[in-house]
Amino acid sequence: MHLMYFTEQPMSAYASAEGLKFGATALLFSNKHFDPAAGSRLYNEYIEQYVHAEDTGFDGIMLNEHHNAPFCMQAKANIFASVLAGVTKRVKLVMLGNPLPLAENPVRLAEELAMIDMISKGRLVSGFVRGGGQEQLATGVNPAYNRERFEEAHDLIVKAWTQPGPFRWEGTHYQHRVVNPWAVPLQKPYPRVWIPGVVSRETIVWSAQQRYPYIALNTSIEATKKIWETYDKAAAEAGYTAGPENRGYLQRVHVAETEEKAIENARQFMWMQGEFTGLAHPVWSSPSGYFSPTQRRAFVEFASGRAVSPRGRPSFEQQLEDMQIIAGTPRTVIPKLKRILDETRPSIMALWANDGAVSHQDSMTCIRLLAQEVLPALREHGDALGLKSPFEADAPVSIAYSKDLRKVAAE
Amino acid sequence: MPTTTPVAGMTLDVVERGKGQALLFLHAGEGLEPQKPWLDLLAAHYRVIAPAHPGYGRSELPGWMSSVEDLAYLYLDLAARMELEDAILAGACFGGWIAAEMAVRDTRRFSRLVLIDPLGIKNGGVHDRDIADMHGMPREAYMKLAWADPAKGAIDYAAMPETEIAARVRGRDAFALFGWKPYMHNPRLKRWLHRIDLPTLLLWGAQDGIVTPAYGEGWCDAIPDARLEIIPQAGHFPHWEQPEQFVDRLAAFVDGKVPS
Numbered sequence: 207m208h209l210m211y212f213t214e215q216p217m218s219a220y221a222s223a224e225g226l227k228f229g230a231t232a233l234l235f236s237n238k239h240f241d242p243a244a245g246s247r248l249y250n251e252y253i254e255q256y257v258h259a260e261d262t263g264f265d266g267i268m269l270n271e272h273h274n275a276p277f278c279m280q281a282k283a284n285i286f287a288s289v290l291a292g293v294t295k296r297v298k299l300v301m302l303g304n305p306l307p308l309a310e311n312p313v314r315l316a317e318e319l320a321m322i323d324m325i326s327k328g329r330l331v332s333g334f335v336r337g338g339g340q341e342q343l344a345t346g347v348n349p350a351y352n353r354e355r356f357e358e359a360h361d362l363i364v365k366a367w368t369q370p371g372p373f374r375w376e377g378t379h380y381q382h383r384v385v386n387p388w389a390v391p392l393q394k395p396y397p398r399v400w401i402p403g404v405v406s407r408e409t410i411v412w413s414a415q416q417r418y419p420y421i422a423l424n425t426s427i428e429a430t431k432k433i434w435e436t437y438d439k440a441a442a443e444a445g446y447t448a449g450p451e452n453r454g455y456l457q458r459v460h461v462a463e464t465e466e467k468a469i470e471n472a473r474q475f476m477w478m479q480g481e482f483t484g485l486a487h488p489v490w491s492s493p494s495g496y497f498s499p500t501q502r503r504a505f506v507e508f509a510s511g512r513a514v515s516p517r518g519r520p521s522f523e524q525q526l527e528d529m530q531i532i533a534g535t536p537r538t539v540i541p542k543l544k545r546i547l548d549e550t551r552p553s554i555m556a557l558w559a560n561d562g563a564v565s566h567q568d569s570m571t572c573i574r575l576l577a578q579e580v581l582p583a584l585r586e587h588g589d590a591l592g593l594k595s596p597f598e599a600d601a602p603v604s605i606a607y608s609k610d611l612r613k614v615a616a617e
Numbered sequence: 618m619p620t621t622t623p624v625a626g627m628t629l630d631v632v633e634r635g636k637g638q639a640l641l642f643l644h645a646g647e648g649l650e651p652q653k654p655w656l657d658l659l660a661a662h663y664r665v666i667a668p669a670h671p672g673y674g675r676s677e678l679p680g681w682m683s684s685v686e687d688l689a690y691l692y693l694d695l696a697a698r699m700e701l702e703d704a705i706l707a708g709a710c711f712g713g714w715i716a717a718e719m720a721v722r723d724t725r726r727f728s729r730l731v732l733i734d735p736l737g738i739k740n741g742g743v744h745d746r747d748i749a750d751m752h753g754m755p756r757e758a759y760m761k762l763a764w765a766d767p768a769k770g771a772i773d774y775a776a777m778p779e780t781e782i783a784a785r786v787r788g789r790d791a792f793a794l795f796g797w798k799p800y801m802h803n804p805r806l807k808r809w810l811h812r813i814d815l816p817t818l819l820l821w822g823a824q825d826g827i828v829t830p831a832y833g834e835g836w837c838d839a840i841p842d843a844r845l846e847i848i849p850q851a852g853h854f855p856h857w858e859q860p861e862q863f864v865d866r867l868a869a870f871v872d873g874k875v876p877s
Contacts, residue, residue: 233753343753350794493752494786495793 207588208595209581210266210300210556211259211573212456214478215252215279215286218563219244225276232275233340233490240276248279251566256290258570259297262577265595266298266331268456268556270402271305273344277478284318291326299326300556302402302421303333306363307355308345313385315359316366323391330397333421334360336409339491350495353408355379364604367396395607398596400454400554405429407436414440414448417605419554419596421454424530430455430550445611450592451599454554457546458525459532461539461559461575462568471572472526472533474562479519536579543580544587553593555584619651621675622668625694630669630676635660638871639704641696641727642667643712645854646736646751646792648785649674655860662868663705668695670712672791674784685737685795685803689718693726701726705871706815709733709856710827711792714801720817721809730817731867732836734825734853736796738807740835748801749827752793762826763853770857810839817843818870820863822851 220239225231256267269286272278280286287299299322309315323330336356342349358377362385365373371386391397401413402421413420414437422430434453441448458475462468525531532542547555557576560569602608622631632651640663642656649669659665670688672678682691692715696704706727708716713735720730741747749762760767774782796802817840821833830847837845848855848862856863 346798348794348797350790350797487755489755490753493793494789495797 207585207593208265208298208554208597209584210268210298210554211256211264211576212268212270212556212558213252213255213560213569214270214272214277214558215248216478216562217245217248217276217279218474218477219248220276230487231277233343233487235274235276237274245279251569252279252286253289253293255560255566255569255573256297257293258573259577260294262574263581264297264573264577266300266556267294268300268302270302270335272338273341275340284315284322287322287330288318288325291322291329294326294329296329298329298331300331300400301333302400302556303335305337305341306334306359307352308337308341308347309355309359312359312362312380313366313382313387316363317387317389319363319397320367320387320389320391323393323397324389328392328397330391330393331400332397333400333402335402336406339493339496342493342496343490348495349493351379352496357412364396367391395603398603402454402456410436411440413437414452415444415605417441417444417446417452417602417608419452419454419601421456421554421556422550422552423456424458424558426528426530427546427549434551443614444605445614446605446608449594449599450551450553451594451596451601453550453552454556455546455550455552456556456558457532457543458530458558458561459539459543459576459580460564461534461536461572461580463535463571463575465534465538467568468533468535468539469526471560471564471568472531473522474560474564475525475531476522477562536575536583540580540583543584547584547587547591547593551591551593553588553595553599555588619669619674622695622698624698625691627671627677627679627682627691629671629691629695630674631695632656632665632667632669634665634667635663637663639664639666639699639701641692641701641704641706643692643706643708643715644670644673645710645712645857646789646796647710647854648788650857653857653860655856655863658860658864659867662864662871666695666699666701668692670715670788670791672794673788678791678794683794685715685718688715688795689722693719693723696726703728705729705731705867707731707733707867708735710853711736711796711801713737714796714803714806717806717810717813718803720815721806721812724813724815727815729871730813730815730840731820731870732817733820733856733863734822734828734833735819735836736801736828737803738810738835738839739799739802739804740807740832747828747832750800751827752797765822765824765850765852765858770854807835807839810836811841813840813843815842816870818867819843819845820855820866821845821847822853822855822858823847823849824851825853825855827853 228235269283271280271283283301319332358379372384375382375385400419402423403409404423422433438448460472532539559572619630619632621628669676704727706716713732714737764770821830833845837843848859851858
């Protein structure tokens with residue numbers, strides 16, 4: 207198994223009453239409420255926590271980015287990846303990921319990632335995302351081109367990583383006279399690409415077609431099984447059999463020395479879900495043009511009162527009950543996490559451990575307890591289930607570099 | 618029933634009603650709404666030709682098509698294909714923007730231009746918001762800005778067939794595709810409005826909060842032979858909110874009558 211530590215890097219140090227008064231804490235919630243002194247402290251605490259995660263035994267650190275929102279302080283994941291490339295020695299730097307459609311210059315992104323790969327001595331996992339609906343508003347990128355830009359930027363980056371330059375790129379969304387970045391990645395053929403997601407069927411199918419592992423972001427057990435069905439079918443159509451090495455899962459889990467403390471801190475997961483301050487207007491997460499036909503249908507059904515919201519949030523107690531959130535001492539969380547492994551069979555697992563206003567000290571304790579007491583049990587259980595990570599399985603980086611493909615009958 | 622009309626290598630859904638002088642009606646960002654009264658009221662005077670924009674209704678949206686410039690050439694092609702002469706070119710909201718982009722290019726098939734609360738130009742400075750961010754606000758806030766009486770524009774989605782809902786959402790996606798950036802305008806269009814050599818009527822809803830009557834004055838100043846008329850008790854869609862007044866004013870303008 208590949209076991210990673212994750213936090214959204216919350217910027218909880220602002221007057222929450224202001225968020226409640228405004229009714230949302232994203233996009234149009236004024237950045238006058240941002241306190242750079244607290245920001246500076248928090249950024250440095252997060253670095254300390256990541257280093258602690260490496261020191262105590264995690265295999266990887268998962269990074270992401272969001273814009274104009276206190277729930278995530280990372281506006282550019284490449285910056286944290288760069289810092290960690292220098293200050294850590296062993297952990298994989300798993301970026302889940304760079305939002306490709308927001309990039310105006312994917313070649314620049316290819317260069318930055320190549321630098322991170324070299325500085326980290328080949329520890330980069332370069333995930334890519336489409337970016338949430340709100341990111342399209344925050345950065346002014348047309349959501350109707352989201353998927354087109356994602357795929358074109360991906361193709362350009364992979365080409366820049368794998369084909370000697372100079373070459374020309376005159377695409378629909380990106381035009382480059384010369385693609386010839388001096389820096390190229392250390393890992394060959396190129397750094398592993400993992401694709402995280404929540405609901406979008408098109409992204410699942412695309413990931414399977416590329417043979418990129420898909421990381422299900424805290425989806426319910428039932429939804430996760432459906433994701434694998436979709437993935438496995440697309441994989442079979444592409445000529446290979448998908449296995450645990452193609453599957454990742456993100457789980458919210460907080461551990462502490464006592465059950466009471468763990469539950470109290472785990473309640474902070476609701477902070478990000480907007481219980482304490484409000485989060486965003488639904489229209490910001492689903493601007494016109496952003497969704498695929500199947501998804502926009504689901505939203506329309508919700509809008510017309512025919513269905514529950516596809517992004518609906520159950521209560522904290524319900525989420526504990528459904529194991530969407532797991533909290534407790536190592537002794538009580540281990541059986542629950544094992545059950546998640548039994549049910550969803552991922553070889554890549556990210557533990558989303560600290561959120562909201564959980565203190566630095568409690569975050570450090572949580573990381574230590576997870577690494578020292580929970581991870582060994584998960585590794586043992588993962589081994590028994592045969593959950594080999596892409597590294598352990600030496601899985602091909604992508605479909606283009608696969609040597610085991612079956613011939614697929616032309617349709 | 619709309620007919621499917623081939624033009625410029627694609628097919629368009631086109632509603633045709635009435636007889637007489639041709640009137641090409643380009644619909645608003647919200648959609649064609651062919652069952653609403655204004656097309657029939659117009660058809661009492663004119664031969665109304667009302668296409669559903671690419672991506673709306675059953676009109677195709679080819680992958681290469683992405684700009685209002687494309688739409689302008691598409692409808693100029695449609696006008697040529699239908700051999701329109703002495704026609705009235707009318708457009709509302711997003712359709713008004715398309716009509717203006719057509720008129721700065723080629724007016725030979727048209728004799729009158731009617732723009733109803735059009736989007737499409739930039740009047741103000743870099744910090745001024747000329748056009749409300751329809752895509753960044755909750756629907757309720759949008760309705761308050763777009764309607765003098767939001768109840769008139771309410772849509773009962775629960776009673777609507779699934780196919781109709783899907784078509785509407787597809788239309789909204791197309792609206793975002795064409796107008797996302799720069800937001801619902803062409804920064805250069807105003808510079809070329811002087812080329813419009815047709816008598817032009819600008820009709821504006823008095824309570825339009827999406828693009829205000831003051832924004833309409835910017836249009837009026839830039840088009841050589843234009844006049845601006847304000848329709849009371851109407852917002853961004855005066856043809857929808859006050860259809861009789863809309864048609865009366867349009868017909869008076871076409872007949873060369875100057876309002877008292």
